[in-house]
Amino acid sequence: MAEVLLPRKMEIPNDPSKFGSPDLLHVLAVDDSHVDRKFIERLLRVSSCKVTVVDSATRALQYLGLGVEEKSVGFQDLKVNLIMTDYSMPGMTGYELLKKIKESSAFRQVPVVIMSSENILPRIDRCLEEGAEDFLLKPVKLSDVERLRDSLMKVEDLSFTKSTQKRELETENAYPVHSQLKRAKI
Amino acid sequence: MNTTVVAQLQRQFQDYIVSLYQQGFLDNQFSELRKLQDEGTPDFVAEVVSLFFDDCSKLINTMSASLERPDNVDFKQVDSGVHQLKGSSSSVGAQRVKNVCISFKECCHVQNREGCLRCLQQVDYEYKMLKTKLQDLFNLEQQILQAGGTIPQVDIN
Numbered sequence: 001m002a003e004v005l006l007p008r009k010m011e012i013p014n015d016p017s018k019f020g021s022p023d024l025l026h027v028l029a030v031d032d033s034h035v036d037r038k039f040i041e042r043l044l045r046v047s048s049c050k051v052t053v054v055d056s057a058t059r060a061l062q063y064l065g066l067g068v069e070e071k072s073v074g075f076q077d078l079k080v081n082l083i084m085t086d087y088s089m090p091g092m093t094g095y096e097l098l099k100k101i102k103e104s105s106a107f108r109q110v111p112v113v114i115m116s117s118e119n120i121l122p123r124i125d126r127c128l129e130e131g132a133e134d135f136l137l138k139p140v141k142l143s144d145v146e147r148l149r150d151s152l153m154k155v156e157d158l159s160f161t162k163s164t165q166k167r168e169l170e171t172e173n174a175y176p177v178h179s180q181l182k183r184a185k186i
Numbered sequence: 187m188n189t190t191v192v193a194q195l196q197r198q199f200q201d202y203i204v205s206l207y208q209q210g211f212l213d214n215q216f217s218e219l220r221k222l223q224d225e226g227t228p229d230f231v232a233e234v235v236s237l238f239f240d241d242c243s244k245l246i247n248t249m250s251a252s253l254e255r256p257d258n259v260d261f262k263q264v265d266s267g268v269h270q271l272k273g274s275s276s277s278v279g280a281q282r283v284k285n286v287c288i289s290f291k292e293c294c295h296v297q298n299r300e301g302c303l304r305c306l307q308q309v310d311y312e313y314k315m316l317k318t319k320l321q322d323l324f325n326l327e328q329q330i331l332q333a334g335g336t337i338p339q340v341d342i343n
Contacts (some may be wrong), residue, residue: 035274040258042222046259088269117273139215139277142222 023121025149026050030060030085030097031115040084040115047145049082057085057092057100066104080110082133082152087116087123095127102131113148115140187334196338199326206323207342211316216279217342232324238278242313245271246306255303264302265294271309282312 027049029040036055040050042053054060085094098112111133206212221232249267252260272287286309293301
């Protein structure tokens with residue numbers, strides 16, 4: 001009679017941005033208006049996103065570990081899939097925040113969406129030129145958020161598929177004993 | 187559940203909210219807010235408008251202070267306040283408040299203190315009026331729920 005050897009527990013990293021949890025995208029929303037923060041948070045939750053909301057560009061940078069006194073070390077595990085920021089904010093504007101994000105090696109790949117109540121073409125152009133993913137007119141619509149989410153999920157989809165394939169290959173090599181057991185069936 | 191009572195209350199609610207849209211107190215954005223509310227978040231709309239009314243009160247106070255002395259008006263600060271008020275009124279669908287803000291902004295741009303003071307008074311009046319109306323609306327909602335009914339989704343188009 002063969003001994004039953006239980007396979008070792010696989011260690012799957014707890015990554016909230018991947019499949020397996022209903023909250024697929026983690027969005028960082030930045031707005032100095034309390035009303036707008038509450039609104040955008042609800043829009044994002046309704047769209048099944050994980051949400052972090054902050055009230056200023058400075059706090060956004062702090063959250064990302066890009067603050068003046070902080071280094072990026074320790075924030076490698078922070079997964080933010082999208083940043084949505086208001087344009088006109090006291091202190092640092094959304095445009096300046098966009099620039100800082102695009103200058104950082106850790107977060108320059110994260111899409112940044114600018115929101116504004118004003119439809120000013122040169123402003124929109126400037127933001128897009130600086131690398132903004134999109135420019136949304138306030139009040140933001142649920143359809144805007146869903147559209148963003150869907151297009152970003154396609155990107156995540158591709159990268160997730162690649163990483164699961166890689167993981168499957170790795171586990172096959174990690175458990176040769178297990179596959180031997182499978183062959184020695186009674 | 188007394189279905190007649192519920193039906194009456196629902197009718198009352200429907201008529202009232204439609205009148206608010208027709209009279210221009212609310213615009214489509216308010217109905218967008220209502221769509222975001224569900225059984226899990228039954229107070230969402232009430233909470234957002236409450237934040238809006240807090241904003242109104244606070245901003246009106248600071249703008250009033252900025253406009254107080256005729257020889258020393260900080261129009262930039264007033265304009266900043268109006269901008270914020272216009273933004274949040276737009277986000278909740280407070281159409282009349284938003285429209286006053288548009289005129290208010292103009293007065294700031296041309297540095298018309300008298301005009302600004304009139305707009306300030308008007309914005310104060312409009313937000314307080316809306317606050318009363320929405321309180322009545324939320325009360326109707328509560329009555330419907332307490333009578334065991336559901337709140338109608340009203341299509342304003």
